[in-house]
Amino acid sequence: MADRYLCMDLSRVRDVKQGAAGEGPVVYWMSRDQRCIDNHALAFAQQEAVRMRRPLVVAFSLSPSFLGATLRQYGFMLRGLKEVERDLSVLDIPFHLLPGGPTALIHFLREQRPALVVEDFDPLRIKKEWKDLVRTSTTFPHREVDTHNIVPCWVASPKQEWAARTLRPKLAGLIEKYLHDLPQVIRHPYPAKEAPGWDVSSTLRSLDIDRTVKEVQVGPGRKAGEKTLQTFIDHRLEHYPEDRNDPLRYGQSGLSPYLHFGCISPQRVALEVHRSGSSKAAKEAFLEELIVRRELSDNFCFYNQDHDRYEGLPEWSRRTLEKHAQDPREPLYSFKELEAGETEDDLWNAMQKEMVSQGRMHGYLRMYWAKKVLEWSPTPRTAVEWLIKLNDKYELDGRDPNGYVGILWSVGGLHDRPWKERNIFGTVRYMSRAGLGRRFDVETYARRNLKAYE
Ligand code: FAD
Ligand code: FO1
Numbered sequence: 001m002a003d004r005y006l007c008m009d010l011s012r013v014r015d016v017k018q019g020a021a022g023e024g025p026v027v028y029w030m031s032r033d034q035r036c037i038d039n040h041a042l043a044f045a046q047q048e049a050v051r052m053r054r055p056l057v058v059a060f061s062l063s064p065s066f067l068g069a070t071l072r073q074y075g076f077m078l079r080g081l082k083e084v085e086r087d088l089s090v091l092d093i094p095f096h097l098l099p100g101g102p103t104a105l106i107h108f109l110r111e112q113r114p115a116l117v118v119e120d121f122d123p124l125r126i127k128k129e130w131k132d133l134v135r136t137s138t139t140f141p142h143r144e145v146d147t148h149n150i151v152p153c154w155v156a157s158p159k160q161e162w163a164a165r166t167l168r169p170k171l172a173g174l175i176e177k178y179l180h181d182l183p184q185v186i187r188h189p190y191p192a193k194e195a196p197g198w199d200v201s202s203t204l205r206s207l208d209i210d211r212t213v214k215e216v217q218v219g220p221g222r223k224a225g226e227k228t229l230q231t232f233i234d235h236r237l238e239h240y241p242e243d244r245n246d247p248l249r250y251g252q253s254g255l256s257p258y259l260h261f262g263c264i265s266p267q268r269v270a271l272e273v274h275r276s277g278s279s280k281a282a283k284e285a286f287l288e289e290l291i292v293r294r295e296l297s298d299n300f301c302f303y304n305q306d307h308d309r310y311e312g313l314p315e316w317s318r319r320t321l322e323k324h325a326q327d328p329r330e331p332l333y334s335f336k337e338l339e340a341g342e343t344e345d346d347l348w349n350a351m352q353k354e355m356v357s358q359g360r361m362h363g364y365l366r367m368y369w370a371k372k373v374l375e376w377s378p379t380p381r382t383a384v385e386w387l388i389k390l391n392d393k394y395e396l397d398g399r400d401p402n403g404y405v406g407i408l409w410s411v412g413g414l415h416d417r418p419w420k421e422r423n424i425f426g427t428v429r430y431m432s433r434a435g436l437g438r439r440f441d442v443e444t445y446a447r448r449n450l451k452a453y454e
Contacts, residue, residue: 008040008043008044008047008182008183009177009178011152011155012040012044012145012146012147012152012155012178013044013143013144013145014121014143014144014145014146014154015141015143016119016131016135016142016143016144017135017140017141017142018141019138019139019140019141019142020139020140020141021052021114021115021116021140021141022112022113022114022115022140023113023115024054024055024112024113024114024115025049025054025055025056025057025112025114025115025190025192026045026046026048026049026052026054026055026056026057026114026115026116026117026118027045027057027058027059027108027109027112027114027116027117027118028041028042028045028056028057028058028059028118028120029059029060029061029105029117029118029119029120029134030042030058030059030060030084030120031060031061031119031120031122031127031130032120032121032122032127032148032262033120033147033148033262033265034060034077034080034081034084034261034262034263035084035087035222035262035263035264035265036084036087036088036091036093036185036222037087037184037222037265038147038182038184038264038265038267038268039120039147039185039262039265040145040146040147040182040183041118041119041120041121041145041147042058042118042185043182043183043184043185044118044143044145044183045116045118046093046185046186046188047183048115048116048118048143049115049116049188049190050188050189050190052115052116053190054115054190055188055190055191055192055193056093056188056190056192057093057094057095057096057112057192057195058084058088058093058094058095058096059096059098059105059108060081060095060096060097060098061098061100061101061102061104061105061130062097062098062099062100062101062104062203062207063101063102064099064100064101064207064208064209065207065208065209066126066399067126067392067398067399068210068389068392068393068398068399069209069392069398069399070209070210070211070212070213070393070394071204071209071210071211071212071213071214071215072213072214072215072216072359072394072396073396073398073399074204074207074209075200075204075215075220076215076216076218076220076257076261076396077220077261078200078203078204079200079220079221080220080221080222080261080263081095081097082199082200082221083220083221083222083223083263084221084222085097087222090187091185091186091187091188092187092188092191092192093185093188093192094192094193094194094195095195096108096195096196097195097198097203099203099206101130102130102133102134103133105134106133106134106137106138109134109137109138109140110138113140114140115140116140116141116142116143117134117138117140117141117142117143118142118143118144118145119131119142119143119144119145120144120145120146120147120148120262121144121145121146121147121148121149121152121153122148123153123298123299123301123302123307123401124301124307124401125301125305125307125308131144147265147267148262148266148298149266149294149295149298150171150175150178150179150266150267150270150291150295151171151174151175151177151178151295152178153295153298153299153302154302155174155178156170156171156174156295156299157170157299159303160299160300160303160304161296161299161300161415162415163296163415163416163417164288164292164293164296164415167292167295167296167299168292171291171292171295175291178267179267179270179271179274180271181271182265182267182268182271210393213356213393213394216358216359216360216396218254218257218359218360218396220263221263222258222263222264224258224263225255225258225263225264226264228253228254228255228258229253229255229258229264229268229269229272230272232253232254232255233272233273233276233278236250236251236252236253237253237273237276237278237282237283237286238278238279238282239251239282240252240253240282240285240286241281241282241285244285244289244363244364245363245364245439245440246364246439246440247362247364247365247440247445248440248441248444248445248448249440252362252363253286254360255269256360256396256397256400256402257359257360257396257397259294259397260396260397260398260399260400260402266290266291266294269290270287270290270291273286273287273290274287293402294402296405296415297400297401297402297404297405297406298401300312300401300404300405300414300415301401301404301405307401307404307405307408308388308404309384310380310381310384310385310412312404312408312414313380313408313411313412313413313414314412314413314414316413316418316427317412317413317414317418317426317427317428318380318412319426320418320421320425320426320427320428321380321412321425321426321428323426324423324424324425324426325379325380327423327424328423329375329376329377329378329424331343331344331376332376332377332378333376333377335386335389338352338373338376338377338386338390339352339356339390340352341353341356343372343376345372345433346446346450347368347433347436347442347445347446348368348369348372349446349450350445350446350447350448350449350450350453351365351366351368351369351449352369352390353449353450353453353454354449354452354453355369355390355394355395356394356453357452357453358453359394359395359396360395360396360397361395364436364439364440365436365445366406366410367406367409367410367431368431368433368436370383370387370406370407370410370411371410371411371425371429371430371431373386373387373411374410374411374424374425374428375424380411380412383411384407384408384411384412387407387410387411388403388404388407391403391406391407411428412428413427413428413429416428416429
C-alpha cells in the first residue's frame with residue numbers, strides 16, 4: 001500500500017504546528033479543496049493514519065457567512081459537499097459537516113483528540129486567521145498540504161512575484177517535478193464512528209445569508225466538473241487561443257466554479273489537457289491561464305496581506321492613480337446604480353445583468369467591467385471595494401485569489417506595466433469599448449444580453 005503514496009512529493013506538505021498526538025483519528029480539515037478524488041491533502045492524511053493505524057475522518061467547518069457569499073454560492077458548495085460525503089462513505093471515511101465555523105471545529109477537535117490534523121492550503125487572509133485560531137486552540141500537531149497548486153505555492157517562489165513573466169520561468173523549472181499522476185485514497189482499514197447525517201436544504205435554511213441572490217443552473221460538484229472538463233477538451237480546447245476572448249463564441253472552459261470550490265483538481269485538468277489530442281498551441285494557451293495566471297494569484301495573496309484592498313496595489317500605480325485623483329469623473333454612479341446595471345453604457349449594463357442573473361461573466365469582459373468602475377466611482381479605493389463587493393456577491397467563482405488579483409490588475413495594474421498616461425487612469429492600462437469592438441461583435445453581445453437578463 002505504501003507505494004501508492006510515493007507519487008506525492010512531500011515538499012507539498014508543510015509542518016505548521018508541532019504538538020502531541022492525541023489517541024484519536026487523523027482529521028483532514030477540508031476547506032478549499034472540496035473533493036475526495038485527486039486530493040493530496042486527503043491522501044497524505046490517509047498515509048499518516050495508516051502508518052499510525054488510526055481511523056481517518058474529514059471535517060468541514062461551515063461558516064455562517066463567508067466574504068459576502070449568498071444562497072447562490074452556499075447552495076452550489078453544499079450540493080458539491082453532499083457528493084464528497086458520498087464519495088468518502090464508499091471508502092469508510094466519515095464526513096463531518098460542522099456548522100458554526102472555526103469554533104465548531106475547535107470543539108470537534110477537543111472531542112476527537114486527533115493524532116494529527118491535516119489542512120489544505122489557502123492563501124487568503126481570512127483563512128490564515130481561521131488556521132491561527134484553530135492551531136492555537138488545541139495541542140495537536142498540524143500539517144498543511146497545497147493541493148490547489150500544481151507547484152506548491154511556497155516552493156514556486158519565496159516572495160511576491162512582480163508579474164507572470166517573473167513567475168513563469170520558476171514554474172517551468174519545477175513543473176516536471178510536480179505534474180504527474182495524483183495519489184488516490186483507498187478504503188480505510190481502520191473504521192471510524194459514523195458521522196451525524198445532514199441535508200442540504202435544512203443546512204441552507206440555517207444559514208444567515210443573503211437569499212435574494214438566487215442559485216444558478218450550473219451543476220455543482222465533482223461529476224458536473226468532470227463533464228465540463230471533458231466537453232471543453234472534446235469541443236473547445238482546440239480553438240481556445242482564438243475563441244477565448246470572444247464572449248459570443250463561449251470559448252472558455254467554464255471550469256472556474258469547480259476550481260474555486262476545489263471540486264476538481266487543477267492538476268487533473270492539466271494532465272487531461274496534456275493527454276488530449278489538441279494542438280501544442282491550444283494546450284499552451286490554456287495551461288498559461290490554468291497554471292501561470294492561477295498560481296500567480298495564489299502567490300500574490302500568500303505574500304501580500306492586503307490582497308483584497310487598495311493598499312495591495314504596487315507603489316507605481318498608487319502614485320499615478322493618486323496623481324489623477326482630482327481628475328473630473330463624469331458621470332459618477334452610486335453603488336446601487338452600478339449593481340442595477342443602470343449606466344450610460346449598454347455594454348457594461350449587459351455584463352452586469354448577466355453576472356447578477358447567471359453568476360458568471362466572460363473573462364475578457366471582466367477587465368472592461370472593472371476598468372469602467374474606476375472611471376465611474378469617486379476614488380480608486382472605492383472602485384476596488386465596490387468591485388470586490390459585486391464580484392463576491394454575484395459570481396459563482398468569487399471570493400477567490402483570482403478575483404482579487406483580477407480586480408487589482410484592472411484598477412491598478414497589478415502584475416501589469418505602465419502605459420501611456422491619461423485622465424483618471426494615469427499610466428494604468430486603459431480599455432475602450434472601441435478596443436473591445438475590434439475583438440468581437442460588441443453590439444450583438446449587448447443587445448442579446450440586455451434582452452435575456454433585463
Ligand atoms: P478559462 O479561460 O477556461 O481558464 C481556465 C482557468 O484558468 C480558470 O478557471 C482560472 O482558474 C484560470 N484563469 C483563467 N484566466 C485567469 C486569470 N486572468 N487570472 C487567474 N486565473 C485565470 N477568476 C476566478 O476564478 N474568480 C473570480 O472571482 C475572478 N474575478 C475576476 C475579476 C476580474 C476583474 C478579472 C479581470 C478576472 C477575474 N477572474 C476571476 C479571472 C478570470 O477571468 C476567470 O478565472 C475566468 O474567466 C474563469 O472562466 P473559465 O474557467 O472559463 O476560464
Ligand atoms: N470554506 C470553509 O472552510 N467553510 C465555509 O463555510 C466556506 C464557505 C464558502 C462560501 C463561498 C465560497 O466561495 C467559499 C467558501 N469557503 C468556505 C472557502 C473556499 O472553500 C475557499 O477556501 C476560498 O474561498 C478560496 O480560497
